Amino acid sequence: MTDAVTICECFARDGLQHEPAFVPTETKVALLEAFVAAGFTRIEATSYSHPERVPAFADASRVLTEVTRRPGVAFKATCPNPRAVRRAIDDLDHGVGAEELSLLVSASESHTERNLGTTRAGQWERVAEMIRLAAGRFRLIGVVSVAFGCPFEGDVDPGRVAEDVARFADLGADAVTLGDTTGVATPGAVAAMFRRLEREHPGLPVIAHFHNTRGTGIANAVAALDAGCRHFDSALGGVGGHPSAITYGAGLTGNVCTEDLVSLFEAMGVDTGLDIDALATASRACEEALGRPLYSMVARAGFARTGFARSRA
Amino acid sequence: MTDAVTICECFARDGLQHEPAFVPTETKVALLEAFVAAGFTRIEATSYSHPERVPAFADASRVLTEVTRRPGVAFKATCPNPRAVRRAIDDLDHGVGAEELSLLVSASESHTERNLGTTRAGQWERVAEMIRLAAGRFRLIGVVSVAFGCPFEGDVDPGRVAEDVARFADLGADAVTLGDTTGVATPGAVAAMFRRLEREHPGLPVIAHFHNTRGTGIANAVAALDAGCRHFDSALGGVGGHPSAITYGAGLTGNVCTEDLVSLFEAMGVDTGLDIDALATASRACEEALGRPLYSMVARAGFARTGFARSRA
Numbered sequence: 001m002t003d004a005v006t007i008c009e010c011f012a013r014d015g016l017q018h019e020p021a022f023v024p025t026e027t028k029v030a031l032l033e034a035f036v037a038a039g040f041t042r043i044e045a046t047s048y049s050h051p052e053r054v055p056a057f058a059d060a061s062r063v064l065t066e067v068t069r070r071p072g073v074a075f076k077a078t079c080p081n082p083r084a085v086r087r088a089i090d091d092l093d094h095g096v097g098a099e100e101l102s103l104l105v106s107a108s109e110s111h112t113e114r115n116l117g118t119t120r121a122g123q124w125e126r127v128a129e130m131i132r133l134a135a136g137r138f139r140l141i142g143v144v145s146v147a148f149g150c151p152f153e154g155d156v157d158p159g160r161v162a163e164d165v166a167r168f169a170d171l172g173a174d175a176v177t178l179g180d181t182t183g184v185a186t187p188g189a190v191a192a193m194f195r196r197l198e199r200e201h202p203g204l205p206v207i208a209h210f211h212n213t214r215g216t217g218i219a220n221a222v223a224a225l226d227a228g229c230r231h232f233d234s235a236l237g238g239v240g241g242h243p244s245a246i247t248y249g250a251g252l253t254g255n256v257c258t259e260d261l262v263s264l265f266e267a268m269g270v271d272t273g274l275d276i277d278a279l280a281t282a283s284r285a286c287e288e289a290l291g292r293p294l295y296s297m298v299a300r301a302g303f304a305r306t307g308f309a310r311s312r313a
Numbered sequence: 314m315t316d317a318v319t320i321c322e323c324f325a326r327d328g329l330q331h332e333p334a335f336v337p338t339e340t341k342v343a344l345l346e347a348f349v350a351a352g353f354t355r356i357e358a359t360s361y362s363h364p365e366r367v368p369a370f371a372d373a374s375r376v377l378t379e380v381t382r383r384p385g386v387a388f389k390a391t392c393p394n395p396r397a398v399r400r401a402i403d404d405l406d407h408g409v410g411a412e413e414l415s416l417l418v419s420a421s422e423s424h425t426e427r428n429l430g431t432t433r434a435g436q437w438e439r440v441a442e443m444i445r446l447a448a449g450r451f452r453l454i455g456v457v458s459v460a461f462g463c464p465f466e467g468d469v470d471p472g473r474v475a476e477d478v479a480r481f482a483d484l485g486a487d488a489v490t491l492g493d494t495t496g497v498a499t500p501g502a503v504a505a506m507f508r509r510l511e512r513e514h515p516g517l518p519v520i521a522h523f524h525n526t527r528g529t530g531i532a533n534a535v536a537a538l539d540a541g542c543r544h545f546d547s548a549l550g551g552v553g554g555h556p557s558a559i560t561y562g563a564g565l566t567g568n569v570c571t572e573d574l575v576s577l578f579e580a581m582g583v584d585t586g587l588d589i590d591a592l593a594t595a596s597r598a599c600e601e602a603l604g605r606p607l608y609s610m611v612a613r614a615g616f617a618r619t620g621f622a623r624s625r626a
Contacts, residue, residue, distance in 0.1 A: 149617075183610075184617045186581045187535050214617055215573030215610040219532040222500050260528030268499045297496075297528040304462075304497045304527055 004271040005225070007262065008042035008207070008233045009035045010255055011286055012063075013078055015239040016056050017047065019290065025059045027289050029066045034282040035236075036073055039274040044233070045075040045098060048084035061087070065096040074099035074139065080116060085130045092137060101138045103127050103173070106145040107161050110152035111181070115145065124167065131171045139175070141207070142168030147178040147193070148185030158193055165197055165206070175205035177233065180220060183213025187223035194227035209233040210256050211241055212295070217256035218264060225270065234258040236279075236286040237294025259283050259298035267304040276303055317584040318538070320575065321355035321520070321546045322348045323568055324599055325376075326391055328552040329369050330360065332603065338372040338379065340602050345380045345388070347595040348549075352587040357546070358388040358411065361397035374400070378409040387412035387452065393429060398443045405450060414451045416440050416486070419458040420474050423465035424494070428458065437480065444484045452488070454520070455481030460491040460506070461498030471506055478510055478519070488518035490546065493533060496526025500536035507540035522546040523569050524554055525608070530569035531577060538583065547571040549592075549599040550607025572596050572611035580617040589616055 012032055016023055028046075035043050045067065051058035064075060077098035079085045091097035105123050106112040112120050127142070134140060144164045150156050165176045178193065190208070197206045208224040208231065210217040221232060233255065240254025262272050262279060283299050298304075325345055329336055341359075348356050358380065364371035377388060390411035392398045404410035418436050419425040425433050440455070447453055457477045463469050478489045491506065503521070510519045521537040521544065523530045534545060546568065553567025575585050575592060596612050611617075 183614065184580065186577065188581060213610060213614045214576050215531050215570060216577050216617075218528050219535045219577065222532045222535070257528060263527050264499065264529050264532065267497070268501060297526060301496065301526045304529075 003269060004273065005230045005232060005265060006042060007040065007258065007272055007274070008044055008076065008231070009038075009040045009258060010044040010209075010233050010235040011035070011237065011239060011258070013044040013047050013057070013076070014233070014255055015235040015237070015286075017054060017240065019056060019239075022056060022058075023289055025062050025066065028059070028063050031282070031285055031289060032063070032067045032075070034278070034285050036068070036070055037275070038278040038282045041072055041273070042074050042076065042100070044102070045077060047078035047080075048087045049078065049080055050083075061091050061096065064091060064098060076100035076102055076141065078102045078104070079130060079134075080104060081126050082129045082133060085133045089133060089137060099139060100141055101130075101134055102141045102143050102177070103130050103168075104143045104145060105164055106150075107147050107156045107164060108150035108153045111146045111150050114152070127168075128171055131173070135172055140173045141175050141177055142171075142173035143177040143179060143209070144168075145179040146181045148180045148189055149182070151182045151184075158189070158196070161193065162196060162200060165201065165204075169201055169204055175207055175231065177207040177209045179209040180211055180217075183211045183216055185210065185216065185220050187216075187219050190220045190223040191227040194224050194229050198228050205231050207231040207233055211254055212238055212256050213241065213254075218260060221256055221261055222264070225265075232256075232261065234261045236283050237290070237296050237299070239286075239290070239294055257294075257296040257298070259296040259303075263298040263303045316582060317586065318543045318545060318578060319355060320353065320571065320585055320587070321357055321389065321544070322351075322353045322571060323357040323522075323546050323548040324348070324550065324552060324571075326357040326360050326370070326389075327546070327568055328548040328550070328599075330367060330553065332369060332552075335369060335371075336602055338375050341372070341376050342379045344595070344598055344602060345376070347591070347598050349381070349383055349386050350588070351591040351595045354385055354586070355387050355389060355413070357415070358390060360391035360393075361400045362391065362393055363396075374404050374409065377404060377411060389413035389415055389454065391415045391417070392443060392447075393417060394439050395442045395446060398446045402446065402450060412452060413454055414443075414447055415454045415456050415490070416443050416481075417456045417458060418477055419463075420460050420469045420477060421463035421466045424459045424463050427465070440481075441484055444486070448485055453486045454488050454490055455484075455486035456490040456492060456522070457481075458492040459494045461493045461502055462495070464495045464497075471502070471509070474506065475509060475513060478514065478517075482514055482517055488520055488544065490520040490522045492522040493524055496524045496529055498523065498529065498533050500532050503533045503536040504540040507537050507542050511541050518544050520544040520546055524567055525551055525569050526554065526567075531573060534569055534574055535577070538578075545569075545574065547574045549596050550603070550609050550612070552599075552603070552607055570607075570609040570611070572609040572616075576611040576616045
């Protein structure tokens with residue numbers, strides 16, 4: 001077990017998904033370039049959601065066309081359904097496109113209905129079709145949303161989450177993400193789940209995707225790390241999160257802040273592989289792109305180990 | 314080792330210390346009453362700092378006179394020097410006053426100079442005199458600031474912190490607080506320190522006082538809890554923190570948010586002894602008192618276990 005982690009920067013997709021104003025394609029591309037410059041090797045770049053359902057990503061193909069590719073850097077695109085996968089494949093057939101696709105399920109029926117507009121059984125049929133379509137052409141990331149609790153149903157049976165992970169693994173997913181979609185996970189539940197999955201699926205990368213809705217994102221990331229997790233999702237500025245219709249109003253903030261996660265991990269001696277100065281530059285670029293201060297504390301106070309990047313005082 | 318913790322609510326002192334506008338005495342008193350109603354048994358109420366140096370607490374004696382006392386509830390006042398202790402004693406001689414006093418040292422010379430205007434040796438002489446004056450009349454809480462790192466000197470030797478704790482214990486302090494004044498502690502350093510102090514001073518209550526300057530407050534509180542700590546400081550709304558002259562600009566936010574800490578602890582099955590509805594009321598009262606939204610995530614999203622207190626969406 002090394003002390004190096006891989007952090008996937010999610011600002012451009014999970015972060016932007018519910019922004020009210022469309023972020024211009026050239027701004028998105030510039031941000032992705034800044035993320036590459038900071039050293040991210042996995043970057044959630046866009047979504048092949050239907051442009052009318054999620055207008056923020058109407059430019060998915062253009063973003064993936066215009067961004068400069070570098071060896072060792074994988075861009076990820078979210079695919080809610082087989083039609084989305086067909087678009088990703090079409091792009092790839094034209095020499096552009098993502099290296100990774102995210103395929104989503106929710107651990108509860110209610111959240112599946114609100115977020116994906118189908119049943120769990122229906123979504124698993126879709127996922128199986130998506131994997132059949134995409135296999136061999138992309139790295140496939142299964143995502144289990146509301147894995148630590150559902151805003152509608154409350155507790156989620158960890159056994160069901162473990163079954164979902166096993167199903168993704170059986171279908172051929174290359175990694176599985178556990179989403180604490182509305183910030184209700186506790187460190188103990190996180191540690192137990194990551195240890196269980198390490199026992200049940202040794203070698204399968206399990207990615208921690210925590211939201212900071214209730215201020216617990218960093219604590220849960222530390223619990224996952226202690227339990228052996230070496231793959232994390234986060235977003236610069238801590239933006240993102242689902243709208244209130246899907247989360248009962250818990251959508252004020254979203255992902256764990258990349259800046260804060262990296263500051264702590266580096267202070268703990270955990271190697272993120274990132275360039276702190278370039279990360280601070282990318283952090284500022286994200287705030288400029290949205291035209292407002294975002295939620296990172298480190299963006300204000302400076303990284304713990306390298307001094308004091310900025311002060312408002 | 315029980316799963317019950319005692320949380321000291323610090324809004325009225327650490328939270329208000331650097332607020333630019335004076336909060337009226339009747340507002341402070343009403344807030345303290347709301348904290349009592351929520352079930353806090355330890356409440357940091359005010360400071361006997363010199364009124365010209367810290368105008369926010371020019372009304373220290375009036376606050377402690379006007380607040381309703383209840384059995385089992387201890388109000389704490391901060392005392393930077395012997396003169397402050399003499400004021401606390403004078404109040405007590407008139408039948409009002411605090412049940413607890415905080416006596417401050419800093420683990421680094423630089424922070425001692427900036428925050429207390431003296432040397433560590435000089436401050437320890439003051440502390441010894443303060444304890445001589447106050448012994449037997451108050452519960453005495455020794456505080457070690459910058460215990461996990463100093464904004465001027467960087468790393469702080471844990472051995473020095475352990476010596477400071479031992480010195481407080483030898484002088485007769487009833488409990489010792491470890492302050493992560495500028496939010497540079499890591500969960501590993503926190504756990505090691507709390508375990509060490511439990512070995513060296515079994516039975517001495519050691520209080521975790523973490524600032525969320527870099528988003529790590531909750532993670533460090535969980536680490537302290539896991540290491541056996543059962544006493545925490547926090548502030549509703551996460552206000553507080555020293556001004557930039559003392560922290561190199563890391564003063565944007567202050568204490569761990571009480572709402573967020575309580576939400577997580579209760580979700581973890583840790584008994585805080587608090588009434589969640591009354592706590593939510595107190596949380597709103599704090600925001601109304603300062604006339605702005607504060608930093609608690611749970612104030613927006615609702616407590617993890619009891620649903621969804623508020624939504625802005």
